[in-house]
Amino acid sequence: MFSGAIDQFIDQCNGLSGEMGVSYSNVAPTFVFSNTGRRGDTKYFSITLCQLIEVLQDIIDNHSEYVSNAQYVEKNWRDLFSDTISNDVVNALSTVQTLPLFELINKVIIIANGLQHRYKYKEMDLSPGNVERAKSYLESQLPDNEIYLAGLSGRRSSTVGTLSTVQGRNEIYYGAPGTGKSHTIDELTAGARKVVTVFHPDTQHSDFVGALKPVMNGGNITYQFRPGPFTLALIEALTHADQHVYLIIEEINRAPAAAVFGELFQLLDRKDGASKYDIDAADPDMLAYINASLAAKGIAAVDKLSIPSNLSLLATMNSSDQAVMPLDTAFKRRWSFRYNKIDFSNQDVSNQTFRLMTSQGEVDITWRDFADKVINYYLKELNVPEDRLLGPFFLSKTELSDEASAKDALCGKLFVYLWDDVLRHRGRDTIFAENIRTFGELHDTFLAGKVPVFRGDVDAAVYKQGKAVDETEEPEENGEDA
Structure with missing residues (x-):
């Protein structure tokens, strides 16, 4: 009888000849949902928690297309699901059971945000903050696949308990003045742990990371490391590994951004949400401050710098202002850009x-x-x-x-x-x-x-x-x- 774990078992199945593939998905609870049953017997369908998280991320990534279709129109939503859902299994389901999937997503967003009083059949609240919070809640409910597989085989992973299900990202929101860039980020991060800073022409690397600064100690002047917003956000993420933490940079292109980031530039390359590479800390006082903060929480010291997967960097930029500075190509390549379009149909626009x-x-x-x-x-x-x-x-x-x-x-x-x-x-x-x-x-x-x-x-x-x-x-x- 086969003695390996289920992921190995399915790999072996997929190795057999034939045109139809088999794959293993991470362990996760399953959502079972139904149609209305009005045409006969009620039919039931299911998607996993992981798949539903992917769908919510697809909605976030294609928010401008979704937000204009808040009311359910079958053809519109069938086409929207078909064009944007990245998971092949859910994509196939969505084209034949469009309304049941729509209503599942609708109810998940409503309950995750405590908006039961605002629930409407065939009408979805697609406020970016609500979709993001629903996704964050579902991510918090993911079981640890490593623990599951290790338990099956009698193995224990050395990283059990430290893995994060959050996928950190670097995103810049841009658009014309008054398109709600800061408001969008504020909604996305409502209730989350975050550090907010504003770049300006005089912002320097030491402002962003931190530096030794004089303080009065009795009658004497001593020097202490004063952390900048990046260091504060990094500590917040390392000491709250189970939560999504945000570093928000307003007006990122009002300063020479690549120079302000300095050696941290290298950390912006990500894999599975975390820095693909780590670096040595250029400032030993910064590293000492970080490790002192970790020690106070009973967390092991670090000897290199990297961005954990639960720390996202969100920024706004305005390319129309006379005082802005260009972002170089290498810097821009490490960010995703989210366009805030001019939309006067938005219900929040003043009718005064x-x-x-x-x-x-x-x-x-x-x-x-x-x-x-x-x-x-x-x-x-x-x-x-x-x-x-x-x-x-x-x-x-x-x-x-x-x-x-x-x-x-x-x-x-x-x-x-x-x-x-x-x-x-x-x-x-x-x-x-x-x-x-x-x-x-x-x-x-x-x-x-x-x-x-x-x-x-x-x-x-x-x-x-x-x-x-x-x-x-x-x-x-x-x-x-x-």
Whole structure:
């Protein structure tokens, strides 16, 4: 009788001649789910926990395609599953049992996020944070395949108890200003352990990693290692090996990123979520600080640096700003890039109206219509690059919450961006009225609200997209009673 473990057994099966393959999947619980049974007997199907985690990762990787199909339409979802699900077994199942699989994923996302009150049949909540949290929960429930196989054969793995099921990654979120890059990361990492930093032109390697800095000890000055965000995130990951930890870098290309990372550049190459290579610590004080932190938690010291599989690096970048620095090709190759598209159909975009003066009178217009159908329309006509257009969250709901704050935000933020950045070399009179020659004139004219500030065709578009203020309202009477 065969004496090896099940993975070896299946390898032997696959070695037999024949055109149909056999493979072993890691041990995992199985989800058994059914159809509605309306056409006869109820039928049951199953996918493993590992397979369902893969499906959620596929949704995350193709989020822009999924989020526009939150409502279940069979053909759309069958095509979506077929095009994006990477697991061959689940892909085949999805094309014939599309609705049962849709509802399984829907319920998993709802329960994992505690959103039972928001469950709707045939409607999936695809907020990126919710999908990520559902995946993280399922990952936390994975049994250790090494323990299982070792138990079958009487072996014990030397790494049992230290293996992580989390797959760390390096991702950069980019897109036009106001497309919600930081918001997307905030949703993805909600409730997770994270360290957040912001790069700027003066950021140096020592700021990122840490350095010896003077401290007062009584009346004397001594030096202690002060950790930077990378070191803090690394310690957090090493001391919480069963949890996903995030190092979030806002505005990564405002600093010379490759120089800021320095020798850590080598660690960005990953295999199975962890650094493919490790390096010697260039700063012995940094290594001593890390090991002291590990010792305090009863964890063995390390003698080299590497990024563990439970530490992900997420960053934002804006390529349209004048102050950004280029990322070199070798650095970019070690990151995945996630594009945040300009999507004014997003339900979180403000519907608040504000009042603008046009040549045909005052109109009330929504931010959605003004930014997308007026300003972006004419910027596209000028062949302005996409990353310089207005994103749906360029102005926040708070900034647009009332007439006064909206007027301040339009003049003090939006118009400054258009005047100083986008139209600097394209002619300001392509958007604004020809008689407005300085930003000071634009500022004063707009706040006075007596005459329009936009060029003729732009002014006409504002009037068309807005709603004319009702001029039939009777003014208050100031006279005395007759």
